[in-house]
Amino acid sequence: MAPIFSDIQEGYFKKIAFICLVFCWIVVTTSCSDKPEVRSKKVVLVILDGIPASIIEKVSTPNLDSISSAGGYARAWLGGEKGGYSETPTISAVGYNSMLTGTWVNKHNVKDNNIQIPNYYYWSIFRHFKETYPQKTIAIYSTWLDNRTKLLGEGLPETGNLKLDYHFDGLELDTVRFPHDTLSRYIHEIDKLVASKAVEEISTKAPDLTWVYLQYTDDMGHRYGNSPEMDAAVQEADRQLGEIWRAIKEREKNNEEEYLLIVTTDHGRAQGGYHHGGQSDAEREIWIASNSKFNKRFIQNPAIVDVFPTVARYLGIPIPKDHAMELDGVSLLGEVSATDLSGKIEGGRLKINWKNFGEKQVGKAWITFGNQFRYGNKDAYILLGEVNLEDESAEFDISNHAFQNAKVVLETPTGFLNYWVKNADQ
Numbered sequence: 283m284a285p286i287f288s289d290i291q292e293g294y295f296k297k298i299a300f301i302c303l304v305f306c307w308i309v310v311t312t313s314c315s316d317k318p319e320v321r322s323k324k325v326v327l328v329i330l331d332g333i334p335a336s337i338i339e340k341v342s343t344p345n346l347d348s349i350s351s352a353g354g355y356a357r358a359w360l361g362g363e364k365g366g367y368s369e370t371p372t373i374s375a376v377g378y379n380s381m382l383t384g385t386w387v388n389k390h391n392v393k394d395n396n397i398q399i400p401n402y403y404y405w406s407i408f409r410h411f412k413e414t415y416p417q418k419t420i421a422i423y424s425t426w427l428d429n430r431t432k433l434l435g436e437g438l439p440e441t442g443n444l445k446l447d448y449h450f451d452g453l454e455l456d457t458v459r460f461p462h463d464t465l466s467r468y469i470h471e472i473d474k475l476v477a478s479k480a481v482e483e484i485s486t487k488a489p490d491l492t493w494v495y496l497q498y499t500d501d502m503g504h505r506y507g508n509s510p511e512m513d514a515a516v517q518e519a520d521r522q523l524g525e526i527w528r529a530i531k532e533r534e535k536n537n538e539e540e541y542l543l544i545v546t547t548d549h550g551r552a553q554g555g556y557h558h559g560g561q562s563d564a565e566r567e568i569w570i571a572s573n574s575k576f577n578k579r580f581i582q583n584p585a586i587v588d589v590f591p592t593v594a595r596y597l598g599i600p601i602p603k604d605h606a607m608e609l610d611g612v613s614l615l616g617e618v619s620a621t622d623l624s625g626k627i628e629g630g631r632l633k634i635n636w637k638n639f640g641e642k643q644v645g646k647a648w649i650t651f652g653n654q655f656r657y658g659n660k661d662a663y664i665l666l667g668e669v670n671l672e673d674e675s676a677e678f679d680i681s682n683h684a685f686q687n688a689k690v691v692l693e694t695p696t697g698f699l700n701y702w703v704k705n706a707d708q
């Protein structure tokens with residue numbers, strides 16, 4: 283049988299095949315090398331304890347100013363809804379946990395610094411991050427051990443045995459090395475070591491999500507109120523912050539990394555600058571600074587609970603829908619459709635209000651009766667209907683439902699808002 287192709291033809295085809303192969307190889311390799319390097323995104327959260335906005339704005343803080351000029355600075359708030367079901371004490375651990383969980387005390391249940399029965403069903407942003415990206419690293423550098431062991435709940439079955447990859451804390455328990463003096467010099471010394479360790483490990487290990495907590499400013503506020511001592515402590519905190527900020531910039535310069543740095547405080551202080559815990563405007567007022575440029579929400583009264591969704595957005599953490607429906611904050615990065623949902627029931631009608639940020643967007647209003655999420659169960663939401671977000675209000679007939687408490691959720695193109703309502707008719 284005659285061959286289909288002559289030897290010449292076969293040699294010709296082989297040559298063509300070889301040229302095609304080389305061509306494909308060139309295309310593949312050049313298209314790979316032409317791809318822009320993807321910079322890995324990392325987050326550093328810093329809490330400087332108990333510095334009122336009026337003080338941070340008055341005292342010279344060149345490092346905070348440098349961060350703010352790269353991104354922004356805004357007065358902010360915490361404390362939940364004053365006089366409402368989410369009213370939240372302006373106490374340190376309560377404030378940290380509002381940042382970590384993106385919820386107020388009615389959900390996270392950390393009522394004071396004793397941290398007795400946190401509701402770990404409201405996951406911290408650290409847990410969400412680690413559950414999504416187990417290979418990525420989380421770190422804490424802190425002048426208070428409880429931040430790791432109780433708030434983040436390291437090693438507890440209730441937090442899925444969350445494990446921090448790096449930590450440096452608990453020095454306050456070493457009373458031999460750090461004798462507790464009434465002027466809190468030991469806290470100052472510990473802050474310095476904590477800040478240095480954070481700088482060292484950001485520089486060498488570059489954790490993907492880091493929390494730095496420094497305490498000395500709060501001690502000076504309690505002891506001296508508004509005073510030269512407080513101002514000096516704020517300047518010292520700013521110097522420590524400056525070391526962290528320089529370490530971040532070095533990492534960005536020398537590595538394919540990009541950082542979101544958020545600096546905030548955990549409460550304001552009552553008149554005179556001494557105490558906190560109550561609901562005065564001065565105690566509820568805080569501030570947030572960042573190296574990132576934030577959205578419209580940032581210039582219109584952001585809250586500490588906005589930090590969680592902001593970090594989630596930046597790091598690409600997909601928050602499961604049932605968790606997202608519980609968040610009390612909105613992202614300061616990217617688009618925001620609406621904020622500030624509130625509602626009430628009168629005469630069998632649910633009236634809801636919100637603040638619109640978008641244009642011609644549609645939302646969906648949902649309701650569930652009771653609260654299963656707080657027990658680790660799923661809530662069954664019922665769709666009430668669609669709303670035009672520009673209307674900023676809507677009404678629904680719910681007279682055929684018998685209930686005492688309900689959770690209302692407004693689903694928007696950029697996330698969820700929620701509000702609890704009491705049935706006054708019952």
Ligand SMILES: [Zn+2]
Pocket residue numbers: 331332373374375500548549
């Ligand atoms: Zn505090």
